[in-house]
Amino acid sequence: MDAFVIEGGKPISGRFEVHGSKNAALPMLAAALLTDESLELSDVPRLEDIANMLRLLGELGVEVNEQPGKSRGGRTVQTQVTDTSLSHARYDIVRTMRAGVCVLGPMLARRGEARISMPGGCAIGPRPIDLHLKGLAALGASISLANGDVVAKAPEGGLRGATVFLGGPFGSTVLGTANIMSAATLARGRTVIESAACEPEVVDLGRLLQTMGAKISGLGTPRIVVDGVEQLGGARRRVMPDRIEAGTYAMAAAITKGELTIANWPVDALIGPFEMLRDAGVEIELSEHDPLDTTGGDSIRSTAFVRRTGSLRPVELTTQPFPGFPTDLQAQALALLTLASGNSIITEKIFPERFLHVAELLRMGAHVIRHGPTAVVSGVPKLVGAPVMASDLRASAGLVLAGLAARGRTVVRRVYHLDRGYQRMDEYLTGLGADIQRISEKTLEEVAVPA
Ligand code: EPU
DSSP states (O other), X not given: OEEEEEEOOOOOEEEEEXXXXXXXXXXXXHGGGGBSSOEEEESOOOOHHHHHHHHHHHHTTEEEEEEEOSSTTOEEEEEEEOOOXXXXXXXXXXXXXXXXXXXXXXXXXXXXXXXXXXXXXXXXXXXXXXXXXXXXXXXXXXXXXXXXXXXXXOXXXXXXXXXXXXOBXXXXXXXXXHHHHHHHTTSBSEEEEXXXXXXXXXXXXXXXXXXXXXXXXXXXXXXXXXXXXXXXXXXXXXXXXXXXXXXXXXXHHHHTTOEEEEEEEEGGGGHHHHHHHHHTTOEEEEESOOTTOOXXXXXXXXXXXXXXXXXXXXXXXXXXXXXXXXXXXXHHHHHHHTTSSSXXXXXXSSSTTOOHHHHHHHTTTOEEEEETTEEEEEOOSOOBOOEEEOOSHHHHHHHHHHHHHSBXXXXXXOTHHHHTTSTTHHHHHHHTTOEEEEEEHHHHHHHHSOO
């Protein structure tokens, strides 16, 4: 296991190009199971979660080829189904990557059967899949549990369209919508998904499915209508930019009083964080015309200039389904607001338990009081470096940001969480002026306790 050793206090400045989105790429890769033809996805990020998804697809009879991509750090992934007799997504893989659940819909629709290890909870709280199963059952699937696996079987004659309501206690479900929409593309008749997730990653998946020949309308709205077709063909698509990576780097510039140009910024997908940063006193401007842009530019991609010169203002922030402020940027925003001049209030409405970063930030001098799903953050003039433990992907990012701004040395342990969702973050941040070293935790112990 690796740790980051961060010497704080160095402003982040320069130019960063956002990679393709992890959370868009994962269900898009799973869509490979829906067709016998080849799928080609560009701007697929190099991340642990993606590596696990490719491994899972390999186990499910999909041949995967990779080529270096045009943009920095991305790659193009080509998939081709070669064996349709396999249908078991094993515990070993799903345990390491919950998003493995998004093979469920495609496998069931195309192969008539899917067996997938039931994903457990994780550090951000319970992660049930009842809405996924309810949706698939509405399409006619029989669902049972065997040995910790969910076993789903399509009825004689295949899945059939139906009206499916995906609203749950915390809003809709992103991967649940991806699963039902994918399965419905090959079902007989019309499926109406009510209370569908409106997240940009679901729209990106829907656009890919449309290119493959699926008949889908209502993408980006709470009602998605899918008219089933006989079969889907191959397609090519460039994965959308990662809005969470973009937001995290913007906050890195903001927390260190830096100045960063962020290319491949997904404008429409980042409205909530954009507003929040401005409210907090961060200067942020968008430009359609970045002369250095190598990404080919399209309407969702822009370049953001992020800068902070003055002090941070406190804000009131609630995480919500899109287009609200994303839960995946809550830990980073909370880290930023520990340095605001006043009290901020952060309410987590998607994963109410997602506050493991708070206890670690207290060790760095932050003042945060938590009441259930709400954290009151009283800004302090400075954070001080400390050894801290990463607990999940986004909490780790929050701790790294705090470490960048803190006085002295911060050691963030268990950064394998970070590697699941941020491409070589230590190297990119170092290139932007940070002082970060990646070392193995074993080395850390040897340094801390000399023999
Ligand atoms: N929920 C249910 N029942 C279900 C499914 C979800 O009650 O069957 C609840 C969840 O417990 C949660 C809420 O509904 O309270 C929303 O969960 P959702 O299903 O939307 O989450 P997800 O699809 O499993 C994706 C992202 C997460 C992101 C959430 C919310 C991927 C691979 N994961 O998860 O990303 O936080 O949507 O936007 O797309 C991350 O990247 O760090 C990450 C955790």
